[in-house]
Amino acid sequence: MDTIAxxxxxxxxxxxxIKAKDHNSAVVLDLIRTQGPLSRAxxxxxxxxxxxxxxxxxxxxxxxxxxxMRSGIAVGRGHPGVRVSMKRNAAHFFGVQVDRTWVNFxxxxxxxxxxxxxxxxxxxxxxESIHRTIVQGISIGKQATKSLALNILGCGIAAxxxxxxxxxxxxxxxxxxxxxxxxxxxxKEVLALPIALSNDANAAAMGEELHGNHxxxxxxxxxHFGAGLGSALIIDGTIYQGAYGNIGEIGHIQVDPAGSKxxxxxxxxxxxxxxxxxxxRELTLSSDEPKSYDIIRTLIDxxxxxxxxxxxxxxxxxxxxxxxLDALLSPAEIIITGTAPDELLQLLMEAARPYPIRIGSNxxxxxxxxxxSEWSIAVGAAAxxxxxxxxxxxSRLML
Numbered sequence: 338m339d340t341i342a343x344x345x346x347x348x349x350x351x352x353x354x355i356k357a358k359d360h361n362s363a364v365v366l367d368l369i370r371t372q373g374p375l376s377r378a379x380x381x382x383x384x385x386x387x388x389x390x391x392x393x394x395x396x397x398x399x400x401x402x403x404x405x406m407r408s409g410i411a412v413g414r415g416h417p418g419v420r421v422s423m424k425r426n427a428a429h430f431f432g433v434q435v436d437r438t439w440v441n442f443x444x445x446x447x448x449x450x451x452x453x454x455x456x457x458x459x460x461x462x463x464x465e466s467i468h469r470t471i472v473q474g475i476s477i478g479k480q481a482t483k484s485l486a487l488n489i490l491g492c493g494i495a496a497x498x499x500x501x502x503x504x505x506x507x508x509x510x511x512x513x514x515x516x517x518x519x520x521x522x523x524x525k526e527v528l529a530l531p532i533a534l535s536n537d538a539n540a541a542a543m544g545e546e547l548h549g550n551h552x553x554x555x556x557x558x559x560x561h562f563g564a565g566l567g568s569a570l571i572i573d574g575t576i577y578q579g580a581y582g583n584i585g586e587i588g589h590i591q592v593d594p595a596g597s598k599x600x601x602x603x604x605x606x607x608x609x610x611x612x613x614x615x616x617x618r619e620l621t622l623s624s625d626e627p628k629s630y631d632i633i634r635t636l637i638d639x640x641x642x643x644x645x646x647x648x649x650x651x652x653x654x655x656x657x658x659x660x661x662l663d664a665l666l667s668p669a670e671i672i673i674t675g676t677a678p679d680e681l682l683q684l685l686m687e688a689a690r691p692y693p694i695r696i697g698s699n700x701x702x703x704x705x706x707x708x709x710s711e712w713s714i715a716v717g718a719a720a721x722x723x724x725x726x727x728x729x730x731x732s733r734l735m736l
């Protein structure tokens with residue numbers, strides 16, 4: 338007898354179409370990973386798959402060494418049901434965060450726990466140097482984790498977007514070329530791994546989904562302070578990428594047509610007033626210099642008048658950003674993420690209080706500070722790679 342059904346909500350139901358085996362396996366595997374241990378009856382009820390289909394999939398996963406099968410607690414008469422859970426070492430994924438002057442690398446298990454990490458300097462901001470550094474880091478990682486080589490299934494890469502755009506001036510970084518077909522094909526061939534590329538805001542959001550302070554919410558938005566200003570949307574625990582993968586470029590919403598010239602070609606984009614780069618311009622600092630972080634921290638500690646003159650109007654732009662995200666997306670929460678100094682983000686959040694009222698409510702928008710781990714974006718990148726292998730996707734239903 339199976340144990341009493343556990344209330345679970347899969348990201349997507351399964352299908353009994355003969356040609357949908359990959360999709361069904363992904364649905365089952367993702368459910369076991371995120372909600373296990375579960376009985377096979379639980380899985381069948383939650384995915385709308387037949388018992389026989391679930392038994393076949395679970396048997397195959399057990400054969401591949403990806404799941405544990407253990408007897409549950411007996412309820413009433415009969416034998417206890419078998420409970421299925423995912424093995425921690427069932428698979429591993431590299432995560433890579435490419436920043437302006439350095440690259441972070443991690444290797445994580447299926448639950449996002451870090452088994453290896455590395456930081457390498459990025460000496461030049463061009464595609465050749467970026468490729469060379471990524472290949473070097475992954476090579477070091479493979480050597481350091483030889484015992485896991487057979488179950489490293491992919492590599493996620495996060496950098497400031499947008500990628501593969503016609504106008505290379507759109508981004509203040511040179512990372513756009515990472516997203517070209519030639520670049521992705523090169524990395525896939527040299528690294529001998531499937532590659533998942535996403536902007537740093539999306540990766541930060543996935544890091545929050547795995548380890549963040551989102552109160553168990555499966556639907557939330559993030560506002561990300563990276564090279565500029567971005568945002569991301571998590572729906573039912575999964576990142577929403579948009580049609581072209583460049584969703585969330587909130588920093589390029591024009592808020593002042595007569596305002597400062599933006600590198601995208603427009604005037605008065607939001608990130609010209611609210612971003613780490615905007616503050617560095619105000620203070621005549623280089624946003625590419627690590628020492629600028631320490632200078633800004635010192636100015637915050639001393640309540641510098643020069644810095645506070647920038648913070649006051651920037652806090653108003655932060656409130657505006659929160660209103661935009663609330664009006665467009667209506668998320669349960671908005672989480673502030675980013676690679677800008679944590680002290681700066683905390684200062685902006687405090688200066689922006691009270692937060693705007695939610696649309697159709699008399700309550701403030703819930704705003705939280707995200708995970709501040711130096712590896713969180715790289716871990717999120719690894720999670721994006723994991724999702725391409727395990728999380729259900731409508732593309733798997735294509736015949």
